[in-house]
Amino acid sequence: MRNADVLRFARDAAAGYPLRTSLSVLAMAIGVAAVVVLTALGDGARRYVVDQFSALGSNLVIVLPGRSATGGFSPANAVTTTPRDLTVDDAFALSRLPSVRRVAPLTAGTSEINANGRLRETVVAGTSSTYLDIRSFKMAQGAFLPVADWNRGAPVAVIGSKIKEEIFGAAPAVGELIRLGDRRLRIIGVLKSVGQGLGMNTDEVVFVPVNVAQSMFNSNTLFRVLIEARSRDQIEGVKAEVAAVLKARHGGEEDITVITQDAVLATFDKLLRALTAAVAGIAAISLAVAGILVMNVMLVAVTQRTSEIGLLMALGARGATIRDAFMAEAAMLSVVGALTGYGLGLFGAFVLRQMYPVFPAYPPNWAVIAALVTALSTGLLFGIMPARRAARLDPVQALMKH
Amino acid sequence: MSVIQLAGIERVFHLGDSTVHALTHLDVSIEAGEYVAIMGPSGSGKSTLLNLLGLLDRPDAGSYHLEGRDVTTLSPDEQAAVRSRRIGFVFQSFHLVPRLTAAENVALPMMLAGIPAAERAQRVAQALKDFGLDQRADHRPDQLSGGQRQRVAIARATIMQPAVLLADEPTGNLDRATGDDVIHLLEVLNERGMTLIIVTHDQKIGSRARRQLMMEDGELRHDSARPAVTSPMP
Ligand SMILES: Nc1ncnc2c1ncn2[C@@H]1O[C@H](COP(=O)(O)OP(=O)(O)O)[C@@H](O)[C@H]1O
Ligand SMILES: [Mg+2]
Numbered sequence: 001m002r003n004a005d006v007l008r009f010a011r012d013a014a015a016g017y018p019l020r021t022s023l024s025v026l027a028m029a030i031g032v033a034a035v036v037v038l039t040a041l042g043d044g045a046r047r048y049v050v051d052q053f054s055a056l057g058s059n060l061v062i063v064l065p066g067r068s069a070t071g072g073f074s075p076a077n078a079v080t081t082t083p084r085d086l087t088v089d090d091a092f093a094l095s096r097l098p099s100v101r102r103v104a105p106l107t108a109g110t111s112e113i114n115a116n117g118r119l120r121e122t123v124v125a126g127t128s129s130t131y132l133d134i135r136s137f138k139m140a141q142g143a144f145l146p147v148a149d150w151n152r153g154a155p156v157a158v159i160g161s162k163i164k165e166e167i168f169g170a171a172p173a174v175g176e177l178i179r180l181g182d183r184r185l186r187i188i189g190v191l192k193s194v195g196q197g198l199g200m201n202t203d204e205v206v207f208v209p210v211n212v213a214q215s216m217f218n219s220n221t222l223f224r225v226l227i228e229a230r231s232r233d234q235i236e237g238v239k240a241e242v243a244a245v246l247k248a249r250h251g252g253e254e255d256i257t258v259i260t261q262d263a264v265l266a267t268f269d270k271l272l273r274a275l276t277a278a279v280a281g282i283a284a285i286s287l288a289v290a291g292i293l294v295m296n297v298m299l300v301a302v303t304q305r306t307s308e309i310g311l312l313m314a315l316g317a318r319g320a321t322i323r324d325a326f327m328a329e330a331a332m333l334s335v336v337g338a339l340t341g342y343g344l345g346l347f348g349a350f351v352l353r354q355m356y357p358v359f360p361a362y363p364p365n366w367a368v369i370a371a372l373v374t375a376l377s378t379g380l381l382f383g384i385m386p387a388r389r390a391a392r393l394d395p396v397q398a399l400m401k402h
Numbered sequence: 403m404s405v406i407q408l409a410g411i412e413r414v415f416h417l418g419d420s421t422v423h424a425l426t427h428l429d430v431s432i433e434a435g436e437y438v439a440i441m442g443p444s445g446s447g448k449s450t451l452l453n454l455l456g457l458l459d460r461p462d463a464g465s466y467h468l469e470g471r472d473v474t475t476l477s478p479d480e481q482a483a484v485r486s487r488r489i490g491f492v493f494q495s496f497h498l499v500p501r502l503t504a505a506e507n508v509a510l511p512m513m514l515a516g517i518p519a520a521e522r523a524q525r526v527a528q529a530l531k532d533f534g535l536d537q538r539a540d541h542r543p544d545q546l547s548g549g550q551r552q553r554v555a556i557a558r559a560t561i562m563q564p565a566v567l568l569a570d571e572p573t574g575n576l577d578r579a580t581g582d583d584v585i586h587l588l589e590v591l592n593e594r595g596m597t598l599i600i601v602t603h604d605q606k607i608g609s610r611a612r613r614q615l616m617m618e619d620g621e622l623r624h625d626s627a628r629p630a631v632t633s634p635m636p
Binding site: 001002004005009012013015016307308310311312313314315316317318319320321395396399402 | 453456458459478479482483485486487491493495497499500501502510511513514515516518519558562
């Protein structure tokens, strides 16, 4: 029997029993769709986090007050209590290290912004002119905070794009005076929209010189010191030097934590990859179940079509031909199921992306390939037994069945 | 030369503790182009003999030469090839594949034999015309009458131009008139040279054959070609 004929025969046989066929196709499709959607979710979470950290800027080293217990990074100890304040002077000392390109102090708090007859609560970030380049932000209008002594910043403010829109709408904001808490500040720039980053939505932040923020909140401490190393290779060196300098300045106490973007990224990346793989593994169980279903469907097919098998033998079919025909049918159920499931899965991921636009829910290639290969091989594997059973039937006995 | 030569055939079935001698001491030879009816009461071994002749079953002892070749020692695949090219089957219950059209059912043996689709289509069209089924080519079995179904089955059995046509109670599921048409059709094929062996318990149909083999309890009781040899009819 020619291969094309085997395929056509198997196709017609599958089409001849629509309920049975659609059931096993559905089971296979659900298995594959589950793998595709769940890995899209897992990998989407990974990409989301990676994108968030990448958005922080390159070659970034972050100093936070407080010693982390392990020295490594975990979300739990990212925010720790502060044994000794991290000050603007500390930040300035770090800016003189040779392998450091830029340093930006960062202090933060919430306050009320009052301008153009409108009032809203906002996050106020006190920082320096260097912050713009470290975070790779772009200006929509005007300029960022001017280069100045960190202890004598002018009464100016730079606002995020959402603040601008909510308070000024389409009207120009640069040059306008605002009230921020009990201060009067002049807007000198509006940032381009960037969205989420470093735990706050930059579009809803008002940036002011660090000393202005500190006197507003009546505090000397910094929330973070952001450091940009001169090159990627120097990140580890900077990390060590920063730790050494601050230890010396804090009287020999190691009371700060230095984290690098790479380390944070690598941890999250590893964590979320493992999560995605685990989720894919769980989803793959449904593929095995689908494979068993295909096997049972094919066993039913062999039983139901016993007299047809006897007839084929009487008409001169070899055992191998009958085996191939049933294998082809099992393979077709799996292929159609897998492709349907792939389509369903992509659609599911698309719906997820529509519902959560910030979430890049695309299934990773490895998961798609693994799901399709698993679907096909389980289908074939579980198809072998029924097909061999069909090929070994005794023709006389088979012909007597009805 | 005989197209079929059976010598010392034995076929024993074991059912639990009991053994059934479905065929015993069977020696028969059938010449090419003969028209033979195998007759006898139910359970006498007629179907067993026919299955053996069709290479669907193997004897427990004895030899079977088909067209001079010992076919009992062939491998299963070689036997399948012989069934494909040299033997045609017609069954009491037609055995058409329900999801295939009349044309596809007729084409089935050629498809299994690996004959290209174009040649198949041409031969099927000719066969359907010969059997008066050209208006029914695209009908499925459930859209055909019993007589039409059996004609499709005969077209299928002969599409590979076999040497021997085996029919097991071919009129068993048909009314008298339709059955006679089917027998007539088979006889026409026989007249054109095909060896025809029909199993029937219908005296009238059996008597139309040029030779009758009477079976009883697995033994050949009477062979109209060798009346002297066997024991007298009961
Ligand atoms: N597969 C089988 N297993 C056991 N006994 C069988 C089998 N096939 C046939 N027989 C027995 O062999 C005998 C002959 O059967 P069969 O050839 O079908 O008779 P017929 O076709 O003349 O009615 C019967 O007694 C039947 O019960
Ligand atoms: Mg019988």
